[in-house]
Amino acid sequence: MRFLPSSLDPAVVASIDDRLETLTVTERVAIPWAVESGSRAWGFPSPDSDYDCRFVYVRAPEDYLGPWPRRDVLETPLDAVLDVNGWDLVKAVQLLVKGNATIVEWLESGIVYRGDEDFRDGLRALASDVVDRGALVRHYAYLGSRQRDRWEGGDVSLKKVFYALRPAAVLRWLRVHPDASNPPLDLLTLLAQGEASSTVQDAVGELVALKAVTREMGTGTAGAAIGRFVTEELELAHGGTRGLEEAQCSRGEARERAEQYFRAAVRTFAPADLVGA
Numbered sequence: 001m002r003f004l005p006s007s008l009d010p011a012v013v014a015s016i017d018d019r020l021e022t023l024t025v026t027e028r029v030a031i032p033w034a035v036e037s038g039s040r041a042w043g044f045p046s047p048d049s050d051y052d053c054r055f056v057y058v059r060a061p062e063d064y065l066g067p068w069p070r071r072d073v074l075e076t077p078l079d080a081v082l083d084v085n086g087w088d089l090v091k092a093v094q095l096l097v098k099g100n101a102t103i104v105e106w107l108e109s110g111i112v113y114r115g116d117e118d119f120r121d122g123l124r125a126l127a128s129d130v131v132d133r134g135a136l137v138r139h140y141a142y143l144g145s146r147q148r149d150r151w152e153g154g155d156v157s158l159k160k161v162f163y164a165l166r167p168a169a170v171l172r173w174l175r176v177h178p179d180a181s182n183p184p185l186d187l188l189t190l191l192a193q194g195e196a197s198s199t200v201q202d203a204v205g206e207l208v209a210l211k212a213v214t215r216e217m218g219t220g221t222a223g224a225a226i227g228r229f230v231t232e233e234l235e236l237a238h239g240g241t242r243g244l245e246e247a248q249c250s251r252g253e254a255r256e257r258a259e260q261y262f263r264a265a266v267r268t269f270a271p272a273d274l275v276g277a
Helices: 010-026 089-098 102-108 117-130 134-146 157-177 185-193 198-211 222-239 251-269
Strands: 029-037 051-059 073-075 084-089 113-116
Touching: 010 029, 010 051, 010 084, 029 102, 029 117, 051 089, 051 102, 051 251, 084 089, 089 102, 089 117, 089 251, 102 117, 113 117, 113 198, 117 251, 134 157, 134 222, 157 185, 157 198, 157 222, 185 198, 198 222
Parallel strands: 051 084
Antiparallel strands: 029 051, 029 113, 073 084
């Protein structure tokens, strides 16, 4: 599967495609999932926002059996436009069980450079089974509070506003959806599904429009409605709102389920020309 909005620069997309394809050859891996992460996927890019491509890769089964584990991260040169790097499936699964929110976000990105739908659905199902909602809450509460504490009166960095606002919106979504652990990536969708007030949604929509014509490090006014929303959601999260801290299953059960998934996924999605080589 592949989904690329027309707003993406075709030349940059071609460069991302080239980097991904080169990695499959030089590193002898398969890349069944590669998406955009960051402000473009979150729904509030600036004209000069860079491209943050993130991917999950799978090695041949034999590569997971040696006494010296291979690197679990692949990176390409960072420049002013491109930030392309990814995780080995083993790292993604391990961190998922530990409650890391990053892989959950990658699975919900609406900008897909290359993707196997079965791979995404399988990893989503694992996430649904093993993700610790309490860990997600702590993660987003920490991120939001760190940025909210940097706000000053009057004009503030729009980037800081959004980096506090989105975690607050995720916390709201998790509170409204007590049986789910896969919040959407897009900010306006988060607010709508999280049943934020129309006042907040309208204010955020105006801020998104402003950031769309403002350089990445530009400034603006967050507004009272957004400030209250962020503060209230962070306070609720730090207060341990009932129902947010419940894990989907025990750590032992999560590890067992993750191990079963990992073995099956490696057999299915490893590079076809290297399986059994």
